[in-house]
Amino acid sequence: xxxxxxxxxxxxxxxxxxxxxxxxxxxxxxxxxxxxxxxxxxxxxxxxxxxxxxxxxxxxxxxxxxxxxxxxxxxxxxxxxxxxxxxxxxxxxxxxxxxxxxxxxxxxxxxxxxxxxxxxxxxxxxxxxxxxxxxxxxxxxxxxxxxxxxxxxxxxxxxxxxxxxxxxxxxxxxxxxxxxxxxxxxxxxxxxxxxxxxxxxxxx
Numbered sequence: 001x002x003x004x005x006x007x008x009x010x011x012x013x014x015x016x017x018x019x020x021x022x023x024x025x026x027x028x029x030x031x032x033x034x035x036x037x038x039x040x041x042x043x044x045x046x047x048x049x050x051x052x053x054x055x056x057x058x059x060x061x062x063x064x065x066x067x068x069x070x071x072x073x074x075x076x077x078x079x080x081x082x083x084x085x086x087x088x089x090x091x092x093x094x095x096x097x098x099x100x101x102x103x104x105x106x107x108x109x110x111x112x113x114x115x116x117x118x119x120x121x122x123x124x125x126x127x128x129x130x131x132x133x134x135x136x137x138x139x140x141x142x143x144x145x146x147x148x149x150x151x152x153x154x155x156x157x158x159x160x161x162x163x164x165x166x167x168x169x170x171x172x173x174x175x176x177x178x179x180x181x182x183x184x185x186x187x188x189x190x191x192x193x194x195x196x197x198x199x200x201x202x203x204x
Contacts, residue, residue, distance in 0.1 A: 003025075004031070004033060004037065007023075007030060007034055007039070008036070008039060011039045012039060012040065012187045013044070013045050014045070015032070016031055019183060025036075028175070029172070032168075032175065033172055035168075036169050042185065058151075102121070103123055104120070105120075106119070106120055107119055108156070116156060117129055117131070118130035118131065118156060120133045131148055131158040132148055134159075134160055135160070142165065143165075145167060145168045146165050147167075147168055148163050149165075150162055151164055184192065
């Protein structure tokens with residue numbers, strides 16, 4: 001049974017990290033493969049103690065406001081003494097946080113894997129990856145289930161000549177080989193190129 005078959009069989013019913021540990025993969029590698037195969041956790045699993053979700057949901061129920069709940073201070077004005085104490089810390093109209101950036105700003109951000117990417121500000125609360133903007137400026141919208149990657153592996157090199165578009169499936173395959181020795185990585189990459197070349201020639 002290959003890796004995809006194992007994930008397909010186990011993913012709906014087990015925690016992702018457990019599957020990843022058994023297969024010698026990362027959490028993201030398993031989750032990405034499951035996503036591309038259209039797999040989701042079963043309702044049975046979500047409600048089980050193993051998932052940890054159901055107990056968390058039940059535990060929080062007693063702290064939630066019930067429908068029709070009326071706040072104790074509804075319709076009441078704040079006491080003037082209290083207001084005077086708090087007004088110094090209140091946001092003023094048009095207030096902007098100290099780290100506010102104007103539209104068109106480019107900043108570095110580190111993702112959960114430790115990789116640093118450039119982000120471009122379109123408007124307040126609306127940022128996109130800068131390399132994605134560069135690609136779209138030159139080539140238009142990105143098709144569904146495709147991503148933009150860096151030819152030289154440098155996530156800060158957003159020159160259009162360093163960018164290429166690949167499918168999410170291919171991106172998952174590339175990421176999954178990172179745990180292998182360099183020699184094996186090169187063999188896998190060569191195999192992928194050979195398969196592409198054979199497919200391309202076969203379509204002519």
